[in-house]
Amino acid sequence: xxxxGDILQISTAAEFxxxxxxxxxxxxxxxxxxxQYLSAVGISPEDISRIDQIPYLPIEIxxxxxxxxxxxxxxxxxTSSGTSASRHHIAHLADYEAVFxxxxxxxxxxxxxxxxxxLLPCYEERGGSSLVYMVDxxxxxxxxxxxxxxxxxxxxxxxxxxxxxFARGERLPKGTVVMETGGMxxxxxxxxxxxxxxxxxxxxxxxxxxSEYGMCELTSQAYSLGGGRFFxxxxxxxxxxxxVDPFDVHYVASDYPxxxxxxxxxGDAIRGGVNIIDLGNLHSCAFIQTGDVxxxxxDGSFALDGRIAGSxxxxxxxxxx
Numbered sequence: 001x002x003x004x005g006d007i008l009q010i011s012t013a014a015e016f017x018x019x020x021x022x023x024x025x026x027x028x029x030x031x032x033x034x035x036q037y038l039s040a041v042g043i044s045p046e047d048i049s050r051i052d053q054i055p056y057l058p059i060e061i062x063x064x065x066x067x068x069x070x071x072x073x074x075x076x077x078x079t080s081s082g083t084s085a086s087r088h089h090i091a092h093l094a095d096y097e098a099v100f101x102x103x104x105x106x107x108x109x110x111x112x113x114x115x116x117x118x119l120l121p122c123y124e125e126r127g128g129s130s131l132v133y134m135v136d137x138x139x140x141x142x143x144x145x146x147x148x149x150x151x152x153x154x155x156x157x158x159x160x161x162x163x164x165x166f167a168r169g170e171r172l173p174k175g176t177v178v179m180e181t182g183g184m185x186x187x188x189x190x191x192x193x194x195x196x197x198x199x200x201x202x203x204x205x206x207x208x209x210x211s212e213y214g215m216c217e218l219t220s221q222a223y224s225l226g227g228g229r230f231f232x233x234x235x236x237x238x239x240x241x242x243x244v245d246p247f248d249v250h251y252v253a254s255d256y257p258x259x260x261x262x263x264x265x266x267g268d269a270i271r272g273g274v275n276i277i278d279l280g281n282l283h284s285c286a287f288i289q290t291g292d293v294x295x296x297x298x299d300g301s302f303a304l305d306g307r308i309a310g311s312x313x314x315x316x317x318x319x320x321x
Contacts, residue, residue, distance in 0.1 A: 001022075001026055001282075002019060002022055002023060002026075002279075002282065003282075004092075004095040004098055004099060004280070004282060005098075006019065007019060007099070007235045007279045007280060007282065008098065008099065008102050008235065010234045010235045010279070011234055012234075015234075016234065016235065016237065016279070017050075017051055019235070019279055020051045020054070020237075020277055020279060020286070021048070021049075021050075021051060023279055023282065023286050024045070024048060024051070024054050024286070024287065025045060025048075026069070027069055027285055027286065027287075028045035028048075029045070030069035031067060031068070031069035031284070031285055032065075032066075032069075033057070033061050033065035033066070033067050033285070034057050034067070034069075034285045034287075037055070037057055037058075037061065038055060041055055041247075043055050051277070052249065052251055054277075054287050055247065055287065056241070056246070056249075056275045056276075056287045056288055056289035057285045057287055057288055057289060058246075058289045059086070059215075059217055059288055059289060059290050059291060060291075061285075062086035062087060062088060062216075062217045062284075063084050063085065063086050063087070066087070066089065067087075067088075067089070067217075067284045067285050068089040068091075068283060068284055069283055069284065070089075070091035070283035072091060074089035074090050074091055074283075075090055075091065075092055075093045076090050076093060077089050077090065077128065078090060078128050078129065078130035078133070078216050079126075079127075079128035079129075079216060080215070080216035080217075081122070081123070081126065081129075085216075086216050086217055087216075088130065088216050088217050088218075088284060089283070089284060090219075090283075091282075091283040092283075095282070096133075096219055096280075097137055099219045099220055099235075099280040100134045100137070100138075100214075100219070100220065100221060101137070101138065101141070102233065103220050103221050103222075103223075103233045103236075104138060104221070104223075106233050107223045107225065107231070108148075108150075108177075108223075109148075111138050111141035111142055112141055112142060112143055112146065113142075113143075113146050113147055113148050114138075114142045114143075114146050114148045114149070114150050115142050115143060115144055115145075115146040115148070115149045115150070116135065116138055116139040116142045116149075116150045116152065117139075117149070117150070117151050117152070118132075118135045118136075118139065118151075118152050118153060119151070119152070119153025119154065119157035119158060119161060120132055120135065120152075120153060120154055120157070120181075121154070121157055122154055122156075122157075122183065123154070129216075130214070130215075130216050131181060131214065134214075134221075135152055148175070148177070149172075149173055149175065149176040149177065150176070150177045150179060151172065151176055151177070151178050151179065152179040152180075152181065152212065153179075153180065153181065154180070154181055154182070154183040155180050155181075155182055155183055155196055156183070158178065158180055158200055159196075159199060159200065159203070162199070162200055162203025162204050163203060165203065165204065166202070166203045171204070171205045172204050172205070172206070176204075176206070177206075177210055178200060178204050178206055178209055178210065179209070179210040179211060179212055180196065180197075180200065180209060180210075180211055180212075181211070181212045181214075182211070182213075193211075193228045193304070194228070196209075197209040197228065207226075208225065208226030208227070209226065210223065210224060210225055210226060211223070211224040211228060211230065212224075213230050213304070215290070217281075217284075217288060218276065218278045218280070218281065218288070219278055219280030219281050220232070220233055220235065220236045220278045220279075220280040221233075222236065222238070222302070228303050228304070229297070229301050229302070229303050230301060230302050230303065230304070231300075231301050232300070232301075232302075235278070235279040235280060236276065236277065236278050236279065236280070237276070237277045237300070238274060238275065238276055238277075238294075238296055238300070238302045239251045239252075239274075239275045239277075239296060240270055240271060240272030240273060240274060240275065240294060240295070240296050240302075241272050241273045241275055241289065242272055242273075243272055243273050243293070243308065246273065246289055249275060250270045250272065250296070252296065252298060252299070252300050268298075269295035269296060269297045269298075269303070270295065270296055271293070271294070271295045271305065272293070272294075273289065273290070273291075273292070273293060273308060274290045274292040274293065274294045274302070274304070275287075275288065275289050275290065276288045276290060291307055291308050292304055292306070292307060292308070293305045293306050293307065293308055
């Protein structure tokens with residue numbers, strides 16, 4: 001069985017493919033909800049020889065089942081917001097911290113070089129937030145005299161702060177990076193990402209708004225350094241699926257030319273439901289069919305267009321009914 005250390009050493013597509021297949025074989029046998037799902041959709045793990053053949057577990061299963069496959073009991077359980085919360089069982093907090101720290105530092109350099117401040121009120125009001133845990137850990141690794149400053153927060157809290165500062169004619173310290181994590185949470189009228197970023201740029205007087213993409217059910221995060229286009233760490237990969245047929249998946253042009261959905265050879269982004277392989281999820285399920293809609297570009301980066309509303313996610317009810 002691979003370790004978190006092995007996952008964090010991945011640097012090439014071939015290494016990713018090899019690791020993904022190894023993780024799939026283990027989870028197909030050891031993760032009971034995933035094993036049941038594969039059986040329900042008629043997939044035999046022995047027939048899987050390429051990662052484009054691997055089915056993705058509907059994210060709703062994290063609400064109804066214990067998606068976990070470590071031998072020991074989890075050290076903690078993170079939960080999502082909402083009345084019907086997802087639960088992500090974390091075997092070892094040290095491994096969890098190693099993954100999100102490495103992901104952050106791939107894009108921003110050592111955490112010790114950052115003074116990190118957060119605006120996460122809707123997450124801090126409840127327990128079990130993976131985002132609060134991550135930001136708190138990164139902030140503790142930072143220094144108050146660090147050369148770089150980061151303000152990370154949910155969208156509505158950043159909008160409120162930006163409006164207050166703008167009204168008072170105040171600005172953030174020069175060079176401060178503003179990073180939004182999404183989430184109006186019913187506190188403000190929804191707006192497009194472009195509108196949100198323009199409003200925040202104007203309010204804070206910065207040239208770009210950075211973004212973080214993560215969720216309770218993931219161990220890893222992707223980051224956008226501006227423009228809403230996300231890049232994932234080497235052990236994480238994003239594809240898109242047809243919104244009607246979730247088994248019709250499209251991959252990056254150079255990968256899996258024989259996949260059912262076919263490669264992206266157009267040079268343009270392909271739009272669909274977002275699927276994620278997060279090999280940081282060693283002890284849960286690494287292959288997740290999310291509720292997001294997005295576009296994947298030929299270089300493997302992606303952008304988000306919103307949430308799937310009222311879609312019939314085929315296969316999910318096979319376990320929840």
